[in-house]
Amino acid sequence: MDNLAVSLKIASAGLDVESLRMRVVSENLANAQSTSEVKGGDPYQRKLVNFETILLRESDASSVGISGISGDRREFQTTFDPGHPAADDAGYVKMPNVNPIIEMADMREANRSYQANLEVFKQARDLIGMTIELMRSGR
Template sequence: MTVLSDTLALSASGMRAQAIRLRHLSENIANVDTPGYHRKTIAFEQVMEGGNRNGEVQAGPVQLDRSELTQIYEPGHPLANENGYFDGSNVDLVVEIADSREAQRSYEANLKMFDQARQMSQGLLELLRK
C-alpha cells in the first residue's frame, strides 16, 4: 500500500507545483500592458527528505525576468520621458500562453496519475475486504 500512497503524494506535489506556476503565468498575462512590469518565473525543485530525494517537487522562489523592458513611444503618456518613451513590460503574450498550456497539460497528467492510484488503492481495499 505504501507504493500507492507514494504515488498519490508524488502526483499531488506535481499538481501543487503546476498550480503555482499557472498562478504566476496568469499574473504575467494580466500585466502584459502594465508599464515597468517584469515577468515572473519559477523553477521546480526536488523535495529532500532526510537528505534523500523522494521524487516530489515543489515550486522554488519567484524570480523576476531581468531582460530589457520594451520601450514604448507615446509622447502624451504621463510616464513618458522627454523623448516620448516609457518602459513597457517584458511579457511576451505568446510565450505566456504556450507556457500556460504546458502547465495545464502537466497538471492534467498528474491528476490522471493521482486518480489511477486512487482507483487502484480502492480496488485493493475492496479485494482485502472479501
C-alpha cells in the same frame, strides 16, 4: 510508505506546482500592458516560477517543489509615446517584458502537466480503493 501512497504524494505536489505556475502565467498575461504609474518608472516585470527537487525521506523517490518566484531579468521594451504619464524625458515608455505567445505556450504546458498529474492521482487513488475492497472481501 507504500508505492501507491508515494504516487499520490508526488502527483499532489505536481498539481500544486502546476496550479501555481498557471496562476503566475495568468498574472503575467493580465499585466502584459501594465506600465508604470510614475514618469520614467519600471513597468510590470514578468514573473517566473522556480522549481526544486525534493527527496521524499519515506522512499527512494523524489518530487517537485517550488523554490520561489522571481522576476524575469530580460530588458523592458520601449515605445515612443510622449503623451503617456510614464514617458521619460525623451518620450519613451518602458513596456513589460511579457510576451503573450510565450505565456500561452507556458500555460498550455502547465495545463498538460496538471492534467497528467491529475490522471496519476486518480489512478493511484483507484488502485488503493481496489486494494481495500480486495482486503475486505478476503480474496
